[in-house]
Amino acid sequence: MKIALLGCGNLITSIFEGVAKHDMLLKENTFSTYTPSMTRAQNLADILQGKHVLSPESLESKDIYILGFKPQSYTAAMEQYKKIIPSGAQIWSVLAGINVDRLSKDFPDNPILRIMPNICSKVGQGINLYIHSKDFPERGLEKFHQLFGAVGNSYLMNSDDELDFITGVSGCGPALIYNFLETLEKSLETTSLSKDDRKSIVINLAIGSIDLLANSSEGLEGLRRSVTSNKGVTHEALETYRERKLEGITLDAMKAAYKRSLELRSQ
Numbered sequence: 219m220k221i222a223l224l225g226c227g228n229l230i231t232s233i234f235e236g237v238a239k240h241d242m243l244l245k246e247n248t249f250s251t252y253t254p255s256m257t258r259a260q261n262l263a264d265i266l267q268g269k270h271v272l273s274p275e276s277l278e279s280k281d282i283y284i285l286g287f288k289p290q291s292y293t294a295a296m297e298q299y300k301k302i303i304p305s306g307a308q309i310w311s312v313l314a315g316i317n318v319d320r321l322s323k324d325f326p327d328n329p330i331l332r333i334m335p336n337i338c339s340k341v342g343q344g345i346n347l348y349i350h351s352k353d354f355p356e357r358g359l360e361k362f363h364q365l366f367g368a369v370g371n372s373y374l375m376n377s378d379d380e381l382d383f384i385t386g387v388s389g390c391g392p393a394l395i396y397n398f399l400e401t402l403e404k405s406l407e408t409t410s411l412s413k414d415d416r417k418s419i420v421i422n423l424a425i426g427s428i429d430l431l432a433n434s435s436e437g438l439e440g441l442r443r444s445v446t447s448n449k450g451v452t453h454e455a456l457e458t459y460r461e462r463k464l465e466g467i468t469l470d471a472m473k474a475a476y477k478r479s480l481e482l483r484s485q
């Protein structure tokens with residue numbers, strides 16, 4: 219298929235660098251890239267063995283147009299792209315806060331796919347939430363699974379609202395986990411450990427715990443129980459989390475993230 223990448227920033231570059239590792243995907247598709255300042259379009263075109271164009275107007279007709287710029291640029295960019303995207307071509311968008319309804323209103327003659335990837339695509343462990351317009355072709359979904367499947371797992375959403383809510387976990391999740399690990403690292407500051415050792419202990423902890431989880435049939439609760447003996451040391455630490463209502467704090471954080479995504483949607 220002929221694919222145009224409109225915007226080649228951090229996210230689109232990390233996803234398509236992953237795609238470029240698969241010779242078959244490079245053979246089956248042709249890629250054209252565009253960014254206003256050209257450099258990142260040129261870099262990504264080289265990686266994808268494709269072409270970069272100097273202006274959207276010089277793009278030849280494509281099967282798929284992937285919108286990968288910032289949501290703040292959407293209104294101006296949409297006016298420009300309306301003129302060059304042929305009717306029937308698929309529009310895939312990764313823009314946060316721009317829902318399928320809005321995209322369908324602006325591009326009424328195009329099937330729409332809205333995707334919310336996360337930053338872990340960079341290491342091939344991404345989470346892609348997606349939802350599409352009713353007229354979206356099966357062949358387009360197969361292509362989506364092929365390309366985005368190269369960098370992570372994909373999950374179909376029931377509604378844009380659901381996508382925005384789950385983004386609190388999948389999209390904000392890496393930052394939440396890093397923040398939690400930061401608190402553990404900070405708790406070691408009163409010890410004699412060097413900064414490097416504190417950092418490496420926390421990284422080891424995260425990787426080891428996740429490896430254990432990925433290789434165990436017990437699940438989160440089972441593993442937590444297996445390292446918590448009754449009235450033992452871990453039990454005491456977890457009791458503090460329970461008393462201070464860690465679960466409630468997390469739910470509140472998810473609600474706050476969702477509220478913010480609704481605010482961004484209406485801007």
Ligand SMILES: NC(=O)c1ccc[n+]([C@@H]2O[C@H](COP(=O)([O-])OP(=O)(O)OC[C@H]3O[C@@H](n4cnc5c(N)ncnc54)[C@H](OP(=O)(O)O)[C@@H]3O)[C@@H](O)[C@H]2O)c1
Pocket residue numbers: 224225226227228229230252253254255256257258259286287288289291295312313314334335336337389
């Ligand atoms: N980063 C993430 O983890 C993440 C996760 C989920 C969703 N998203 C969504 O992904 C999108 C991109 O985010 P990002 O972090 O990759 O942004 P970014 O690094 O700032 O990249 C934005 C890209 O858009 C280009 N651009 C600006 N105006 C354009 C236009 N009119 N037409 C085509 N390209 C244009 C920029 O060109 P220049 O190179 O010339 O500046 C740049 O290449 C956002 O909508 C964001 O909501 C990001």
